[in-house]
Amino acid sequence: MTRLLLFWLLFSSLAHAEPRTPRPIDAHLQPAVFALTMVMIHDVANPPAASRFYTYCLLGAHDIVARHQKKIPSPSRLIHDFPLVSLDTKTGYDYQVAALYCILETGRQLLPSGYMLEEEQKKLLESLLKEGYSQAVIDQSVLVAQTVTKRVLTYAVADNYRILSTKSRYRPLKGDGYWFPTPPGYIEAIEPNWRIIRPMMLDSCSQFKPAPPVVFSQDTSSAFFALTREVYAVGNNLTDEQRAIAAYWDCNPFAINTSGHMMIGFKKISPGGHWMNIASLASSQAKLPFEQAIMVQSLVAMTLMDSFISCWDEKYRSNRIRPETVINRYISPRWQPLLQTPPFPEYTSGHSVISTAAAEVLTYLMGENFAFTDNTEIIFDLPERSFTSFKQAAEEAAISRLYGGIHYRDAIVNGQTQGRIIGQFIRQRIKQAGVTPIH
Structure with a gap:
């Protein structure tokens, strides 16, 4: 775990180092998804559960970008009964910032040790300020991300995951x-x-x-x-x-x-x-x-x-x-x-x-x-x-x-x-x- 922690600290410092020139927001995506991975490693998320966590953490971001790019089909066209969130009244936000923050916010609320992502969120917002995004735009983007995250988590609750803990303890079959x-x-x-x-x-x-x-x-x-x-x-x-x-x-x-x-x-x-x-x-x-x-x-x-x-x-x-x-x-x-x-x-x-x-x-x-x-x-x-x-x-x-x-x-x-x-x-x-x- 010591080696893993050292790598994480190194990766995080590299991912958020101050560039000489503003970098596109694309550069923040890979570290955000990797941050989810590191929390899942910490939590020892089993293979099926990990796939579920990744899906919901990316679902809201996918929904947000689909609203602004016609070439990106909405998740509602792909999956069963996914609810649409009305963002028509939301103004003054950057959809890319909102999508990026939504990944971390969903992970923060969904993963058992999601609190570990709070520092990653803080570093992200600090980096965005340095890259020229105004505080007002960042704040509005965070509000949009939180709105979409709430709807994603409501959708996730209905997938029967919570029922698993109510099932009887598994006993190996005889034979x-x-x-x-x-x-x-x-x-x-x-x-x-x-x-x-x-x-x-x-x-x-x-x-x-x-x-x-x-x-x-x-x-x-x-x-x-x-x-x-x-x-x-x-x-x-x-x-x-x-x-x-x-x-x-x-x-x-x-x-x-x-x-x-x-x-x-x-x-x-x-x-x-x-x-x-x-x-x-x-x-x-x-x-x-x-x-x-x-x-x-x-x-x-x-x-x-x-x-x-x-x-x-x-x-x-x-x-x-x-x-x-x-x-x-x-x-x-x-x-x-x-x-x-x-x-x-x-x-x-x-x-x-x-x-x-x-x-x-x-x-x-x-x-x-x-x-x-x-x-x-x-x-x-x-x-x-x-x-x-x-x-x-x-x-x-x-x-x-x-x-x-x-x-x-x-x-x-x-x-x-x-x-x-x-x-x-x-x-x-x-x-x-x-x-x-x-x-």
Whole structure:
């Protein structure tokens, strides 16, 4: 955490350093979204919840810029029952400032440790004053942001998130083939009822159910045991490159390392947070105007949220056992995967689903051959990786789960199919709403 804190302080100081000449407001967007990520890392936001937080934090900003740019379709044309806020009586504000502040204000009120964003808001307003915005315009822009934030939070309250805490405590199903908590933490199942969360663009959580998983079997000649042997064999013969790929896409919000009787927890970025940063990096690389950059990141966030809802629906329907549990029971009691097994059922692979879906949407928006260098993991001392396309990055994210020893191949392949169908559905939906490719 010390290294993470030092990086955050360095990043924050760079993001808000006084430039020699006024910089466009575009430069404030990436730090604002990154500030959300840092709070989520602090809070150990689980993967599905993180995608929800990103979505609502960007939704208001998307709504604001859509009112001022005809090429940006309103969220009301994309998602279910999103309420419009009347801003006709609001004057004297700058919509870009309002959109930017809305991201932070929504995060401040929505995230468990949202108070941490207050300092970021203060620094932003100080920077805007130095860049020539009048106090009156800033004040009016903040009022608009607060108005839209209030409506976004009212919309968020109705998505069933609050109901999750009223559900009975989850108990693992009895049976040899069902998921059971895994070492070293034996953490309880994460978000077993996530399927009840209201989707943004999908019609329902089960709209795109994947093919059923290979049936569990203890028979050493069975298809299931062949999948298990593959995980075991790959894990025992990893190349340096495969280890690097697995580590890069680990994205475990809370990994536990053990030393004797001591356990040490390490906080990391979530899978959705990784793809949000890719969307941010790509927007900056393409030098997208402020409005388009917000739209891109908002659409990616909504795609991630819907993908997690669909994936989690399947996870707790098939409730399949993890490779680590099977291998320890039937092959090698001391075997450990390279990555820590996440605390939820195995099928389908979440990273495979959400990465493939996000790549489909980003490819539609920014092109088939958008080459980029991803530096998301440098804060965790992992070197940047370069890709020739979003789809190549998604392919690597998916196969990383086999290298890491936490997924069977059919969960990866069928997860990619599930994500591709979701991504293509969202592509068609945003296309019908008037979102055209940017490239």
